[in-house]
Amino acid sequence: MNILEEISKRETEEFNQRREFLNVFKKYGRIYPIVSFSDALKPISIIGEFKPASPVKGIFIKNPKKEIRNFIDIYEKIGCKAISVLTNKRDFNGDPLYISYIKAFCNLPILYKNFILLEDQIEEAFLLGADCVLLIASILKPKRLKSLYAFANNLGLDSLIEIHDEEELNVVLELKPKIIGINNRNLKTFEVDINNTFRLSKNIPGEIKIVSESGIKSSEEIDKLFNCGISGVLIGEAMVKLANKPGDLKLKNFLKNSNVQNAC
Numbered sequence: 001m002n003i004l005e006e007i008s009k010r011e012t013e014e015f016n017q018r019r020e021f022l023n024v025f026k027k028y029g030r031i032y033p034i035v036s037f038s039d040a041l042k043p044i045s046i047i048g049e050f051k052p053a054s055p056v057k058g059i060f061i062k063n064p065k066k067e068i069r070n071f072i073d074i075y076e077k078i079g080c081k082a083i084s085v086l087t088n089k090r091d092f093n094g095d096p097l098y099i100s101y102i103k104a105f106c107n108l109p110i111l112y113k114n115f116i117l118l119e120d121q122i123e124e125a126f127l128l129g130a131d132c133v134l135l136i137a138s139i140l141k142p143k144r145l146k147s148l149y150a151f152a153n154n155l156g157l158d159s160l161i162e163i164h165d166e167e168e169l170n171v172v173l174e175l176k177p178k179i180i181g182i183n184n185r186n187l188k189t190f191e192v193d194i195n196n197t198f199r200l201s202k203n204i205p206g207e208i209k210i211v212s213e214s215g216i217k218s219s220e221e222i223d224k225l226f227n228c229g230i231s232g233v234l235i236g237e238a239m240v241k242l243a244n245k246p247g248d249l250k251l252k253n254f255l256k257n258s259n260v261q262n263a264c
């Protein structure tokens with residue numbers, strides 16, 4: 001089993017342990033109206049990720065529950081157009097409930113970031129107030145990917161379908177999705193290469209919005225990505241680091257120095 005399969009398996013176990021809460025959530029239904037995630041992706045939008053930890057780099061945010069409000073307020077202030085929330089507990093120190101915390105004070109569309117293998121996980125995302133779910137092509141057989149995509153669509157949720165190579169891209173193109181996420185990080189080896197976005201985006205038809213994910217650290221990189229037709233960039237670690245030091249000059253310059261603002 002590779003790392004990705006191990007994390008996905010653990011997430012399913014974790015989900016099964018909290019499954020009873022799904023019935024409680026179902027009883028109350030979804031409170032918040034859906035905000036379109038795909039509409040927020042206008043060249044070029046920054047998706048700020050609330051990422052308390054990573055399995056490779058360890059802890060980024062010591063007390064995520066206490067700090068979540070502060071972080072999201074800063075993400076909004078520096079111009080993020082959407083929020084991504086890690087909801088996997090064991091490996092990323094996330095929590096599905098962070099989705100509803102954020103929804104209570106922030107109007108930006110929210111992505112439920114997790115290792116989804118089951119329809120019930122999508123239902124949890126929907127009931128907690130998420131507007132989009134992540135579907136990772138490399139952990140799903142093409143048939144499962146198709147049915148989970150249809151399930152999310154039926155609930156009115158957008159899906160960010162994540163790919164890492166040509167083979168996955170060919171499977172995903174058959175679904176004619178609204179949004180494709182190109183992961184610059186190989187989730188099997190954790191190696192990062194931003195050129196993956198340049199390489200794969202060439203074969204994606206113009207009507208599909210592209211999000212470049214992982215390893216993005218500078219305004220120069222953001223500019224380059226936007227110049228090659230990318231609609232959004234998803235930034236985790238670098239965004240957390242910027243928000244951790246609000247006095248840091250870098251924070252102010254991060255979006256200012258890039259052409260992002262002109263493009264919006």
Ligand SMILES: O=P(O)(O)OC[C@@H](O)[C@@H](O)c1c[nH]c2ccccc12
Pocket residue numbers: 049051113114115136162183213214215216234235236237238
């Ligand atoms: O922190 P980074 O390098 O900016 O990466 C963010 C995001 O792309 C990454 O967290 C991610 C991409 N795909 C995932 C799937 C599951 C968990 C996490 C991820």
